[in-house]
Amino acid sequence: MSKVTATGPQSPEPHAADSHDMIRVHGARENNLKDVDVEIPKRRLTVFTGVSGSGKSSLVFDTIAAESQRMINETYSAFVQGFMPATARPEVDVLDGLTTAISVDQQRMGGDPRSTVGTATDVNAMLRILFSRLGRPHIGPPSAYSFNTASVRASGAITVERGDRKAVKATFSRTGGMCTHCEGRGKVSDIDLGQLYDDTKSIADGAFTIPGWKPDNLWTVGLYAASGFLDPHKPIRSFTEQEMQDFLHREPTKVKVKGVNLTYEGLIPKIQKSFLSKDKESMQPHIRAFVERAVTFATCPECDGTRLSEGARSSKIGGVSIADACAMEIRDLAEWVRGLGEPSVAPLLTALQNTLDSFTEIGLGYLSLDRPAGTLSGGEAQRVKMIRHLGSSLTDVTYVFDEPTVGLHPHDIQRMNTLLLRLRDKGNTVLVVEHKPEAIAIADHVVDLGPGAGTAGGTVCFEGTVEGLRASDTVTGRHLDDRATLKQTVRTPAGALPIRGATANNLQGVDVDIPLGVLCVVTGVAGSGKSSLVHGSIPADGGVVSVDQSAIRGSRRSNPATYTGLLDPIRKAFAKANGVKPALFSANSEGACPACNGAGVIYTDLAMMASVATTCEDCDGKRFQPSVLEYRLGGRDISEVLAMPVTEAEEFFGAGEARTPAAHRILGRLADVGLGYLSLGQPLTTLSGGERQRLKLATHMADQGGVYVLDEPTTGLHLADVEQLLGLLDRLVDSGKSVIVIEHHQAVMAHADWIVDLGPGAGHDGGRVVFEGTPADLVAARSTVTGEHLARYVGA
Numbered sequence: 001m002s003k004v005t006a007t008g009p010q011s012p013e014p015h016a017a018d019s020h021d022m023i024r025v026h027g028a029r030e031n032n033l034k035d036v037d038v039e040i041p042k043r044r045l046t047v048f049t050g051v052s053g054s055g056k057s058s059l060v061f062d063t064i065a066a067e068s069q070r071m072i073n074e075t076y077s078a079f080v081q082g083f084m085p086a087t088a089r090p091e092v093d094v095l096d097g098l099t100t101a102i103s104v105d106q107q108r109m110g111g112d113p114r115s116t117v118g119t120a121t122d123v124n125a126m127l128r129i130l131f132s133r134l135g136r137p138h139i140g141p142p143s144a145y146s147f148n149t150a151s152v153r154a155s156g157a158i159t160v161e162r163g164d165r166k167a168v169k170a171t172f173s174r175t176g177g178m179c180t181h182c183e184g185r186g187k188v189s190d191i192d193l194g195q196l197y198d199d200t201k202s203i204a205d206g207a208f209t210i211p212g213w214k215p216d217n218l219w220t221v222g223l224y225a226a227s228g229f230l231d232p233h234k235p236i237r238s239f240t241e242q243e244m245q246d247f248l249h250r251e252p253t254k255v256k257v258k259g260v261n262l263t264y265e266g267l268i269p270k271i272q273k274s275f276l277s278k279d280k281e282s283m284q285p286h287i288r289a290f291v292e293r294a295v296t297f298a299t300c301p302e303c304d305g306t307r308l309s310e311g312a313r314s315s316k317i318g319g320v321s322i323a324d325a326c327a328m329e330i331r332d333l334a335e336w337v338r339g340l341g342e343p344s345v346a347p348l349l350t351a352l353q354n355t356l357d358s359f360t361e362i363g364l365g366y367l368s369l370d371r372p373a374g375t376l377s378g379g380e381a382q383r384v385k386m387i388r389h390l391g392s393s394l395t396d397v398t399y400v401f402d403e404p405t406v407g408l409h410p411h412d413i414q415r416m417n418t419l420l421l422r423l424r425d426k427g428n429t430v431l432v433v434e435h436k437p438e439a440i441a442i443a444d445h446v447v448d449l450g451p452g453a454g455t456a457g458g459t460v461c462f463e464g465t466v467e468g469l470r471a472s473d474t475v476t477g478r479h480l481d482d483r484a485t486l487k488q489t490v491r492t493p494a495g496a497l498p499i500r501g502a503t504a505n506n507l508q509g510v511d512v513d514i515p516l517g518v519l520c521v522v523t524g525v526a527g528s529g530k531s532s533l534v535h536g537s538i539p540a541d542g543g544v545v546s547v548d549q550s551a552i553r554g555s556r557r558s559n560p561a562t563y564t565g566l567l568d569p570i571r572k573a574f575a576k577a578n579g580v581k582p583a584l585f586s587a588n589s590e591g592a593c594p595a596c597n598g599a600g601v602i603y604t605d606l607a608m609m610a611s612v613a614t615t616c617e618d619c620d621g622k623r624f625q626p627s628v629l630e631y632r633l634g635g636r637d638i639s640e641v642l643a644m645p646v647t648e649a650e651e652f653f654g655a656g657e658a659r660t661p662a663a664h665r666i667l668g669r670l671a672d673v674g675l676g677y678l679s680l681g682q683p684l685t686t687l688s689g690g691e692r693q694r695l696k697l698a699t700h701m702a703d704q705g706g707v708y709v710l711d712e713p714t715t716g717l718h719l720a721d722v723e724q725l726l727g728l729l730d731r732l733v734d735s736g737k738s739v740i741v742i743e744h745h746q747a748v749m750a751h752a753d754w755i756v757d758l759g760p761g762a763g764h765d766g767g768r769v770v771f772e773g774t775p776a777d778l779v780a781a782r783s784t785v786t787g788e789h790l791a792r793y794v795g796a
Helices: 056-073 123-134 221-226 241-249 267-276 285-294 310-314 322-327 330-338 343-361 378-390 410-425 466-471 475-479 530-537 567-578 638-642 646-652 661-672 689-700 719-734 746-751 775-781 785-794
Strands: 022-028 036-041 045-049 094-096 101-104 152-160 166-174 187-191 253-257 260-264 295-299 398-402 429-433 445-450 459-464 495-502 510-516 519-524 544-547 601-606 609-615 707-711 738-742 754-759 768-773
Touching (some): 036 445, 045 056, 045 410, 056 429, 056 445, 123 322, 123 343, 187 267, 221 253, 221 260, 241 267, 410 785, 445 475, 459 466, 466 475, 510 530, 530 707, 530 738, 567 661, 646 661, 661 689, 719 738, 719 746, 746 775, 746 785, 775 785
Parallel strands (some): 045 429, 544 707
Antiparallel strands (some): 022 036, 022 094, 187 295, 445 459, 601 609
């Protein structure tokens, strides 16, 4: 047998598996992308930059992450795929080199009242197991500590299919931790009957004051009037005890009214089902106003807001109940868990400890586990979603982040950068959509999209290093080193809004005077109490216009024209010019194409596969009947008007035959907030986060109020757009308004007339005013974390 001997050192050929070190995208056409070709290095940190609406999210989330998720879903059986959301393949020619993608977006966490920080991160599940093992007195399994599980008892006969069929008597019980009074919500609602009806009137005389309840409506007023349980001609205050019981509380009962079979039930359960079971944010403004007026929410008196039954609260570990543990700040809870040291539950304590430490590491140690998930800001929600990935052992995964620095003070951005680099260093590909220069600076690779937004964007303007971007002539490159300067002179306040003894959440009896008639910025590290001070102490009444971070809800039928109310004056102008009804010019009403019901596309459901959307052949995607498109205003039909960008429509409705002052005013506000490139009929579902925030701001600018409260208006804004926002804020103040801005962006701080800085830390370490005065004084004093960062920013 011959032996082969090596004659000398040879360089081995690179292994074929090592050649797949790039994610290749060719011909991407999602939304406004124009045949984008890009190569993204794997196991590196790549930042995607560009003005808001340039196509960053379309490339990263709607193309790369969406296709990765779709291909993973296809590995499951057809049966399992039937239970998954079906997504279509993105509009792209080639996607090569993809790895498993984990998206961590800015979507606010569900507004379900039962969802808390603890349930969303599975920490509550671990705590329940811990208390079921160590809690004294022992009250039952983990479900006995769950506020989402009700106690159940049942007994009866069951048939056992074994040999001879035999009926066996059985009893069943399950111990849950839900408070029976508030059903695990922590709050109880009380309906103000005076807001539902005028008891001096009869039903026939229009006693109901509920929106939409008209006398000719058979399902509401007509049902109560003709049910036979009440006298419709008697004033409600004169009802007998039985009539009042039937009117307010009667159980659902079948009745026949005018030959139609209907279900009658008491007014209170009917209101609860029709109004209170829905998410308040998805309601129309007048309905939401009614609910806020008619319903008051109070802390449950039986569980004191803990959501838990008396039994669950009585079981303790070292004098601490599960309710006490969930109410602690997470950094304090981590110390408590660290001190338990019980060998019998060591693996559980280790897992719990690691998760709680991740909260502190990511800058959320000030939260408590019982904080409702729906109250988290977009930035907090995104960081909560990151928790489960920080300790993951997975490598060669693609992590996709959407502006992870949103809601972060400059002091906290460095910590976030460290976490992103740590994910990369474990061998993962990290893709980040970002605007902040501090976050762009740590990139290994930069992809800049633009040059503009909407139809003016969708192309790659630059690929390379951060230094290359800085030297490039792109919009991002030119503005990367922009620094706002401190004002030479600041405005003089025209008055003050006094806040005394504010104690909401972590505020510690704060007394502060918010100056009016100027641009006032409220700042401080994340969790220091800014939103608690402003939203909790300044009532959103007739004189205050509050633009918060709550999401815009809208279907694919909603667009900027419908959301802002712009479509109403446009439809009336078309109707007046052509002598027909305004309803004809709505794709959701009489003018809709009958083939696609005004959607412009026809959706074909293919079960577990993605539904296919094809352009409607009858209307050619224009959404209207052909007869409606014959009516014109200023030489344009309604579909051509809805296809116009805001700037063109502003000119169109500003003069000539199409002159419509009401529409022109709304279009002017849209242009003011930097949305001139949006087309009027673009579906809301295709807008980026920054575009939605500015759309909401444009809508609220029409509100009649003297004080504007804005919550982080720079969210999703490119460096070049921040300058335009500052101009808008100046115009609001110069027109006689008072503008109060909750903000972390140093350009806004530098531009302010007055700064209120909260801190010094987050949670129970914050909640105090640590500085109030002009930006120049803050920079000169450098007495706070904000002052130090602002001084560095302005080069002082």
